[in-house]
Amino acid sequence: MAYANFETREIHCKVLYLGASGAGKTANLRSIYRRSSIRLTREPAEFIAENFAPYEFIPLSLGQLKDFHVKLHVYTMPEHGLYPTFNMVLLKGIDGLVFVVDSCLSALQENLDSWQHTKELLTQEGINFSALPRVIQYNKRDHEEAIALDVLKQELNPNGLADIEAIATQHIGTLETIQKISGLILDELGK
Ligand SMILES: Nc1nc2c(ncn2[C@@H]2O[C@H](COP(=O)(O)OP(=O)(O)O)[C@@H](O)[C@H]2O)c(=O)[nH]1
Numbered sequence: 001m002a003y004a005n006f007e008t009r010e011i012h013c014k015v016l017y018l019g020a021s022g023a024g025k026t027a028n029l030r031s032i033y034r035r036s037s038i039r040l041t042r043e044p045a046e047f048i049a050e051n052f053a054p055y056e057f058i059p060l061s062l063g064q065l066k067d068f069h070v071k072l073h074v075y076t077m078p079e080h081g082l083y084p085t086f087n088m089v090l091l092k093g094i095d096g097l098v099f100v101v102d103s104c105l106s107a108l109q110e111n112l113d114s115w116q117h118t119k120e121l122l123t124q125e126g127i128n129f130s131a132l133p134r135v136i137q138y139n140k141r142d143h144e145e146a147i148a149l150d151v152l153k154q155e156l157n158p159n160g161l162a163d164i165e166a167i168a169t170q171h172i173g174t175l176e177t178i179q180k181i182s183g184l185i186l187d188e189l190g191k
């Protein structure tokens with residue numbers, strides 16, 4: 001649930017990057033950081049602690065919605081968090097999620113398990129999963145083991161949610177993913 005501060009005329013939204021370990025969540029945030037520095041709301045050094053894996057955070061500005069400045073707080077959340085309580089706190093009030101998929105054949109089952117686990121976790125936390133803005137990102141499209149896109153879609157996205165291809169390590173599709181999830185969130189806010 002977005003939080004509006006009427007004094008500062010700001011709306012704060014939260015997006016989580018989820019997905020199996022090794023899918024490319026960290027690579028996504030690093031790429032966003034590299035490609036969007038002018039749109040960061042604060043000095044990145046305060047927020048990117050290189051070794052503070054597996055959690056990362058980036059604050060972004062989405063510009064104006066009516067007379068409010070919309071800020072997007074982007075976090076990665078490791079699937080099997082070392083800090084379950086922290087995961088629960090992170091999940092509170094989320095406005096959207098990006099599920100990062102490793103396109104490699106050898107990761108398919110892990111991706112499927114992780115997607116199922118994500119649904120269960122969010123539902124447990126009282127989040128209406130089917131109403132939440134979601135984007136599925138097929139990452140590692142450059143990998144020699146990457147499987148055909150239509151197979152991935154069939155397996156992981158039979159309901160046709162918003163989705164996108166990416167090569168996070170080459171900065172391909174990473175900002176576009178943020179644009180997609182932001183668009184869905186702004187649509188919700190507009191309502
Ligand atoms: N070939 C390739 N490797 C990637 C890509 N994205 C991430 N990786 C690599 O996959 C490994 C795991 O990525 P990481 O971002 O740490 O995954 P995380 O556990 O989801 O945060 C790292 O060695 C990355 O360099 C990609 O698009 N293509």
Ligand SMILES: [Mg+2]
Binds near residue numbers: 025026076
């Ligand atoms: Mg990581």
